[in-house]
Every structure is written in C-alpha cells, then in structure tokens.
Amino acid sequence: MNIDTRIKYRHLVCFLEMARQGSLARAADVLAVSQPAMSKTLKELEELLTVSLFVRSKSGVTLTEAGVAFLRYATPSVQALREGVNALRGGEYVGGTVRLGVLSTVESLLIPELVQRLHARHSSLVVSVVTGPSAYLLSQLRVGDVDLVVGRMTDSPEIQGMNFEHLYSESxxxxxxxxxxxxxxxxxxxxxxxxxxxxxxxxxxxxxxxxxxxxxxxxxxxxxxxxxxxxxxxxxxxxxxxxxxxxxxxxxxxxxxxxxxxxxxxxxxxxGGSIGICSNAHVPMSVAAQGCVEVLRELGQAYGEGIYP
CATH class of the missing domain: 3.40.190.10 (Periplasmic binding protein-like II)
Incomplete structure (x- = not known):
C-alpha cells in the first residue's frame, strides 16, 4: 500500500514533540505554534491513520499502543531527513552527527578518549553529548533525541525494551x-x-x-x-x-x-556495576552511531584488560 501523501512532515514533528513532552501545551510552546493549531494537526494525523495516537487526561497525554508503534517508525524517519538536510547544507556528505547520552560514571575518562579516537578517524564528525541521570537519558533515547546512552544503567526501569551491550565492570x-x-x-x-x-x-x-x-x-x-x-x-x-x-x-x-x-x-x-551501551531496538542506527559503537567496544576491551588512557 502506498503512503498517504496527505501525511506531511509537520504531522510527524507535532506527533514526536507531543510524545516527547507529554503535554499539548508544552509541545506547542517548543514548536512555537498555537495550541489550537497543534491540536488540529494531531487530529488530522489521527484521522489519516484511522487510529488514536494519544490518551488525553488532565495531567497531559500518553501514547496509546498504536502511538507507541507509530513512534518506532516516525522517529528514525524524521531523524534521517534532518541529518540529510544538515549534511547537504553543510557541504559535508560524509561524517554526520552522533548524539550521546552520557552518565557521570564515564564522562571523565572514557568519553574524552572516545571523542579523541572518533575525531582521529573522521574528519567531519560532530559528537553531541548530553549528560544527566539514567532515567532522563533513556527517555531521550526512546524518543530519538539521542542515538546511544553510555554508562551504568542496568537497574533503571526505563531500560526495558532497549538493547544493552556490556563493555566492562567498574567498582x-x-x-x-x-x-x-x-x-x-x-x-x-x-x-x-x-x-x-x-x-x-x-x-x-x-x-x-x-x-x-x-x-x-x-x-x-x-x-x-x-x-x-x-x-x-x-x-x-x-x-x-x-x-x-x-x-x-x-x-x-x-x-x-x-x-x-x-x-x-x-x-x-x-x-562493580556493568558499564555499557544502550540503544533503541526500534530505531535503525546511523552510520555515525555504528562507528561510535565500534570505538566503544575497543575501549571496553582495553578497560577489561586494565589498560586505561
């Protein structure tokens, strides 16, 4: 079946922002549109898809089962389009951006070495780092705002449904x-x-x-x-x-x-807890993120052998 051409980029952006914010009002503020316009756009999308994407309540909005399923596909689609536009505008057709969520356990030693090695191998790579607690970073990973989360997070409830790869143990x-x-x-x-x-x-x-x-x-x-x-x-x-x-x-x-x-x-x-990489099982990994994972595996092996920068 062909994709309905009436589904526009603005529909996807509004949907993703509401999923991210959990509130129509906050999503409208972030996108600098009026709440009625936001509500109308989402209503159009739900009518085109013939499903309800959100459950509305006084405390905000939450994704329905159909909304969670649609999020898995809408996120990488918008992400890929943004990366393509940015690459063409910057005149750089190789490289791209990798967005990392980094826990405090690894930001002092592991991540600086990671960035150094990535930049030594890629002349046009942007490494964007966001720090914070595991619950916040994993929520960002779920909606596609980061590509990977690195650190100690296996006990966090938000990791459910994600892919976790162990790198090394740290006491x-x-x-x-x-x-x-x-x-x-x-x-x-x-x-x-x-x-x-x-x-x-x-x-x-x-x-x-x-x-x-x-x-x-x-x-x-x-x-x-x-x-x-x-x-x-x-x-x-x-x-x-x-x-x-x-x-x-x-x-x-x-x-x-x-x-x-x-x-x-x-x-x-x-x-010692497990230091590792968490990725979203439902979002295809970009080439830049794949390259980042390769270097993290190298460092994880070195750390496991007691070799540090």
Whole structure:
C-alpha cells in the first residue's frame, strides 16, 4: 500500500514533540505554534491513520499502543531527513552527527578518549553529548533525541525494551583529599560518619551501588551529605574540605594516580556495576552511531584488560 501523501512532515514533528513532552501545551510552546493549531494537526494525523495516537487526561497525554508503534517508525524517519538536510547544507556528505547520552560514571575518562579516537578517524564528525541521570537519558533515547546512552544503567526501569551491550565492570571507591585526617593513621571505620559525605543522587542506578558498599562494609552514612551526579562539583568540594566521596573508580582514577586524591582502603570494594551501551531496538542506527559503537567496544576491551588512557 502506498503512503498517504496527505501525511506531511509537520504531522510527524507535532506527533514526536507531543510524545516527547507529554503535554499539548508544552509541545506547542517548543514548536512555537498555537495550541489550537497543534491540536488540529494531531487530529488530522489521527484521522489519516484511522487510529488514536494519544490518551488525553488532565495531567497531559500518553501514547496509546498504536502511538507507541507509530513512534518506532516516525522517529528514525524524521531523524534521517534532518541529518540529510544538515549534511547537504553543510557541504559535508560524509561524517554526520552522533548524539550521546552520557552518565557521570564515564564522562571523565572514557568519553574524552572516545571523542579523541572518533575525531582521529573522521574528519567531519560532530559528537553531541548530553549528560544527566539514567532515567532522563533513556527517555531521550526512546524518543530519538539521542542515538546511544553510555554508562551504568542496568537497574533503571526505563531500560526495558532497549538493547544493552556490556563493555566492562567498574567498582565504587571511597576517596578523600591527600592530607585528610582519615589517612594519617590506622582506619577507624566508625569515624567515617563524622565527615561530610558526597554520593550520587537518590533513586539513581549508581546510588544503589554506593549504598551497597556501605552496607557491605557495615558503615553508617553521615547525616551531612552532598548528593550530586556532577563529577566536577564532587571533586572540587572534596579537595576543599574533609568530605568523603564515594565515587566511580573511573571518575577518580587520574586523581589517584596524580596523588591529589587518596583512596580509603576498606579491605574490599563494591564488586562493580556493568558499564555499557544502550540503544533503541526500534530505531535503525546511523552510520555515525555504528562507528561510535565500534570505538566503544575497543575501549571496553582495553578497560577489561586494565589498560586505561
């Protein structure tokens, strides 16, 4: 059956934005159109497809089963068209853009090395990086706003229905500044709760592993805490005072090597979560994204063998 020529690009854009925002009003604001115009466009699309794409309620809109199915095809279609137009306008017919969702666990060491290797191999490649918690990044992956999500995310409910590929395992560790009182003599674990604690945000995958380490070691968490996913903020805060940071090992590996931070030896480490690549099973992967996956696999193999940049 031929595609109905009455289905226009504007229909798809409006549909995707409403799916992304979960609200007609917010989608209309993003697209700079009136709400009546937005509603009319979506009504036209539903009539042309002869299905309801959204369930409307006072709290917003959610995709119907038909809407979820249509999203799988509308997303790569619009994405491919945008990439083609951008490539022609830029005069670059090879290269393209790869859009990465990056969790804090990998942004300090893995991703800079990834970008360096990609740019060494491709003269016209744009690497666009978005950071944030796993739930947010996986939601962006679901609607096609990023091509891949990289990091520790296997415990996130939003990963259901996605493809996950393991790269390597990474443990958590406790670190402090080089002249911290805790490293001046034999470690008394009970003293840890007397110092401010820096740890990941609650309800994130990495926080689960952080909490697990404390439980395994029988340590009570300090009541004075800084909760953040920002590696930059965590590092700066710990270097300026007596705080204890429970950090992904990759995030502090270079600081440990330089001596700026010192690891508190608990006699054990949390055994390690899976760092990997998540992709949308329903969206065809672009050539640029495929090239990115190849380099990530190379780095994952090196990390698994204990070889770091």
């Amino acid at each position: 958590m560790t406790l670190v402090v500044r080089a002249d911290h009182p805790l490293i001046r003599g034999p470690l008394d674990r009970s003293q840890l709760e007397n110092y401010p604690l820096v740890l990941p945000l609650a309800n994130t995958t990495i926080r689960t592993f952080a909490d697990s380490l404390f439980v395994q070691c029988g340590i009570s968490q300090s009541r004075q805490r800084l909760e953040t996913l920002s590696i930059t903020l965590s590092r700066r805060y710990v270097l300026r005072n007596d705080a204890v940071w429970i950090a992904p090992l990759d995030a502090v590996r270079l600081d440990l090597a330089s001596g700026e931070l010192q690891e508190i030896d608990l006699g054990q480490r949390e055994p």
